[in-house]
Amino acid sequence: MEWITLFNKEMLEHWRNFKWIWVPLVLILLAIMDPITTYYLPVILENVGGLPEGAMFEIPELLPVEALMMSLAQLSSLGVLVIVLMSMGTIAGERKSGVAELILVKPIRYLNYITAKWSALLLIVWVSLTLALSTSWYYINLLFGELSFTDLLLTIFFYGLWFSFVITLVIFFSVISRSPGLVAAFTIITTIAMSIITSLFGKHLTWSPSNMSGHIEYAIVSQELTKDLMMTGLITLILIGILIVGAQQIFIRKEQIN
Amino acid sequence: MTLLAVNNLTKYYGKTLAVNNISFEFESGRCVALIGPNGAGKTTTLQMLAGLLKPTEGTIQFQQDNKKDDIRSLIGYLPQFPAFYPWMTGREFLIYSGKLSKIPASEVEKRADKLLERVGISEAKNRRISTYSGGMKQRLGIAQAIIHRPKLLMLDEPVSALDPLGRREVLTLMEELKNDLTILFSTHILSDADEVSDELLLLHQGEIVEAGPMDELRTKYQTTTIELSFENNLEAYVAKLEQLSSVVKTSVDKNIVHVTVDSIEEARQEILTNALEEKWPLTDFSVNRASLEDMFMKAVNG
Numbered sequence: 001m002e003w004i005t006l007f008n009k010e011m012l013e014h015w016r017n018f019k020w021i022w023v024p025l026v027l028i029l030l031a032i033m034d035p036i037t038t039y040y041l042p043v044i045l046e047n048v049g050g051l052p053e054g055a056m057f058e059i060p061e062l063l064p065v066e067a068l069m070m071s072l073a074q075l076s077s078l079g080v081l082v083i084v085l086m087s088m089g090t091i092a093g094e095r096k097s098g099v100a101e102l103i104l105v106k107p108i109r110y111l112n113y114i115t116a117k118w119s120a121l122l123l124i125v126w127v128s129l130t131l132a133l134s135t136s137w138y139y140i141n142l143l144f145g146e147l148s149f150t151d152l153l154l155t156i157f158f159y160g161l162w163f164s165f166v167i168t169l170v171i172f173f174s175v176i177s178r179s180p181g182l183v184a185a186f187t188i189i190t191t192i193a194m195s196i197i198t199s200l201f202g203k204h205l206t207w208s209p210s211n212m213s214g215h216i217e218y219a220i221v222s223q224e225l226t227k228d229l230m231m232t233g234l235i236t237l238i239l240i241g242i243l244i245v246g247a248q249q250i251f252i253r254k255e256q257i258n
Numbered sequence: 259m260t261l262l263a264v265n266n267l268t269k270y271y272g273k274t275l276a277v278n279n280i281s282f283e284f285e286s287g288r289c290v291a292l293i294g295p296n297g298a299g300k301t302t303t304l305q306m307l308a309g310l311l312k313p314t315e316g317t318i319q320f321q322q323d324n325k326k327d328d329i330r331s332l333i334g335y336l337p338q339f340p341a342f343y344p345w346m347t348g349r350e351f352l353i354y355s356g357k358l359s360k361i362p363a364s365e366v367e368k369r370a371d372k373l374l375e376r377v378g379i380s381e382a383k384n385r386r387i388s389t390y391s392g393g394m395k396q397r398l399g400i401a402q403a404i405i406h407r408p409k410l411l412m413l414d415e416p417v418s419a420l421d422p423l424g425r426r427e428v429l430t431l432m433e434e435l436k437n438d439l440t441i442l443f444s445t446h447i448l449s450d451a452d453e454v455s456d457e458l459l460l461l462h463q464g465e466i467v468e469a470g471p472m473d474e475l476r477t478k479y480q481t482t483t484i485e486l487s488f489e490n491n492l493e494a495y496v497a498k499l500e501q502l503s504s505v506v507k508t509s510v511d512k513n514i515v516h517v518t519v520d521s522i523e524e525a526r527q528e529i530l531t532n533a534l535e536e537k538w539p540l541t542d543f544s545v546n547r548a549s550l551e552d553m554f555m556k557a558v559n560g
Contacts, residue, residue, distance in 0.1 A: 102341070102355070106358040107331040
């Protein structure tokens with residue numbers, strides 16, 4: 001009951017802030033941009049012109065799975081930025097503006113306060129991601145060849161875990177810092193640091209959440225649910241759980257005002 | 259019955275001492291003013307009572323029927339600078355607050371509408387809070403603090419930021435609320451405390467320097483001075499006053515003679531009898547009541 005009240009308020013807020021409109025739109029755009037421009041590159045070059053006489057262009061044929069990876073690459077860079085910016089003010093902003101002072105004196109459980117906000121953000125992210133990848137999948141089938149529906153579902157599910165991890169990082173840092181800007185910075189720095197560390201110690205960190213896209217690609221190419229993908233998914237889920245519990249513990253111990 | 263008992267409450271921010279070992283208690287049904295200059299520790303004290311800050315040391319005990327109850331459900335709290343969700347309407351915010359305070363869904367809307375009426379913002383209830391004036395926000399803030407019928411209402415500087423009109427409205431509202439609730443409010447404006455409270459807590463540099471019921475404190479700090487002014491010939495009458503047996507000393511400040519006396523009753527009798535017999539050209543005669551300001555200055559300066 002209390003959780004539903006908190007969750008409904010978040011949904012209403014995201015609706016009135018137009019997040020339900022712009023987040024899906026931006027993610028769809030990011031997902032289809034690269035596959036489509038790559039496909040039409042020869043036409044674009046022809047129309048723009050300016051190439052020296054006799055220049056030869058060899059544009060490699062793109063496999064459907066490679067086109068899908070282009071979508072994921074865009075989502076992993078700009079997409080992460082978008083969902084971080086979209087969510088950075090959720091708790092930090094309320095603490096900064098002072099409205100948290102009114103809410104936290106109500107007899108509510110802090111865990112509900114955190115998870116209601118977290119869930120509302122996850123819902124936007126999952127719906128937007130599903131729309132974005134489905135659109136991309138539609139164009140890939142149209143332009144590059146067949147990619148099965150199961151491949152789409154697998155991509156949405158495992159990539160969704162990675163986005164969920166990012167949102168959870170935002171929630172975690174929101175409990176630590178009251179400045180939305182700092183929250184965004186901490187989150188972005190953490191994801192960058194994770195991918196650097198993962199590529200440096202690749203052998204030992206096969207199941208790092210940063211490797212999610214790579215494992216998804218292998219799974220689609222090999223047409224089986226690889227152990228690496230499953231384990232990466234599991235590790236990501238565990239990290240999400242740890243971060244949420246950690247956020248709640250910090251929230252209880254730390255004074256949320258001043 | 260004691261509603262709230264605070265024992266040895268202390269709060270450090272890092273190394274800065276904000277509240278220093280304060281203890282007080284009050285009974286239900288009282289209106290208690292926490293007064294003190296800016297930086298005295300009023301807000302910190304209220305935030306600790308509201309559960310927003312953790313005391314460095316000391317205990318806070320509420321009288322509660324069930325020990326398991328969340329203390330937060332027994333109190334209503336309005337911060338000094340209340341902030342709301344600007345995208346919500348006043349009514350939506352009030353209903354949201356009510357639901358979070360565990361008011362049954364069937365009742366919360368009815369109660370919210372009634373309360374909006376009572377605090378006088380029902381015409382604006384379906385407007386977004388971003389369009390509200392300071393006074394309207396303050397009234398919405400009071401409404402959200404009392405929607406769950408708390409035992410103790412805590413208001414942090416409820417009128418300090420308002421214009422004279424808004425201040426009058428909020429003070430009147432507090433006067434009405436006094437009948438149903440126990441109120442603890444902070445202010446640095448002494449006349450506001452004078453107007454609505456029955457009990458005072460004087461806070462200075464994190465310490466309670468004086469506390470007690472308003473009338474008791476008045477008697478305690480009663481100054482024994484009588485002020486006189488005359489149409490003319492001030493000096494002559496000062497000389498005469500000094501010869502009276504009940505007068506301890508006199509001092510002249512501008513055109514007013516301040517007469518310090520042992521006993522107000524005796525001195526009043528003697529001075530007025532003399533004035534009548536000798537036809538003194540008195541323009542003013544007043545017995546100085548202890549003002550809160552005098553009380554405050556005395557308590558602070560020892």
